Amino acid sequence: MVTFILRKLAAGVVVLAAISFLTYFLLYFSSANIARNILGEFASQEQVAAKEIELGLDQALLPRFFAWAGHALTGDLGTSWFTSEPVARALMTRLPVTLTVVIVSIIFIAIIATALGMAAAVKRGWIDKAVQSAAVIGDAIPSFVMAIILVTVFAIQLKLFPATSSISPDSGSAAWIASLALPVLAIVINGVTSAAQQIRSAVIKQLEKDYVRTLRSRGISEREILFKHVLRSAAPAGLTVLSLQFIGMLGGVVIIEQIFALPGMGALAVQSTTMGDIPLVMGVVLYTVVIVIIVNLLVDLINGWLNPKVRVS
Known part of the structure; x- marks a missing residue:
């Protein structure tokens, strides 16, 4: 197991x-007018040149990248070129919002999709057809379209939820729940049916295997077979789908955050990329990649625990 983790x-x-270098490489060629954008159009050429030297924009690609990487390894991600706010602080004030939306959404998707997928695989009939039809519709309707519909109906017309976020650093749980209810609902509606379809297929595949017939011949109850044996064997396929959805949400939640004015990573990523704020962009990329790596590692560890053969694959 230790070798597997390492x-x-x-x-x-x-x-x-690799991703850090590639991102820095692409940003390197888009940083021509950053000093001018920071100082404004009335700054003299001498002031612009001095600002470029201060920011290290006069250096070649590799020296700039290794200087940034060296500081990043010590936890110093620099400061924003436009606001002078430390990048780590800017990220930590916005990361909880994004992670809350994504984690709560994936938990609801996992619970509902597992129930629907198992029901479709075991009962078949109209439940199976409904899950397959809903999976097609869910894939066809983007989550931001669903978000706009939910805002229009439940926020603007019925006024049951706020149309925009009221989350602030000192907000209580009530503000968080009210602000995140519709975004989470939009993501869950969009993602639950496709996940249920994958879980259904994995459960059906397990139900057709010989060990299930053997367990039934021994008189073991159907409930125990499903929840103790079939679900565990089908879990790796479901976990893989959910992990891919989680990773996709980290990028897709950008639009959701814009629609609901959530102070998350999405707004920060869009703003910093538009302005060319390289330290902030690199910070967003770094944190996102680290989260993806951690999620993939956790999924691999869980799959390795469920199926020891995965550890040597």
Whole structure:
């Protein structure tokens, strides 16, 4: 198990380094007018040149990247070029909002999709057809379209929820629940049916295997077979789907946050990319990749616990 974890961590470090360099490489060629944007159009050429030297924009790609990477390894992600706010502080004030939306959504998706997928696989009939039809419709309707519909109906017309977020650093749980209810609902509606479809297929595949017939011949109850044996064997496929959805949400939640004015990573990513604030952009990318690596590692560990053969695959 230790070797398994070390191998996964080593692969994650390689991915993190590669994505960081690629992102910095792309940003390097888009940083021509950043000093002018910071100082304004009335700044003299001498002031612009001095600002470029101060920010290190006069250096070549590799020296700039290794200087940033060296500071990042010590936990220093620099400061925003436009607001002078430390990047780590800017990220930590917005990361909880995004993670709350994504984690709560994936928990609801996991619970509902598992129940629907197992019901469709066991009962078949109209439940199975409904899940398959809903999966097609859910994939066809983007989550931001569902978000707009929910805002229009439940916030603007019925006034049951706020149309925009009221979350602030000193907000209580009531503000969080009211502000996140519709965003989470939009994501869950969009993602639950496709996950249920995958879980259904995995459960059906397990129900057709010989060990299930053997268990039934021994007189073991159907409930015990389903929840103790079939669900455990089908869990790796479901976990893989949920992990992919979680990773997709980290990027897709950007639009959701814009619609509901949530103070999350999405707004920060859009703002910093538009302005060319390289320290903030690199901070967002770094935190996102680290989260993805951690999620993949956890899924691999759970799959390894459910199926020891995964550890040596």
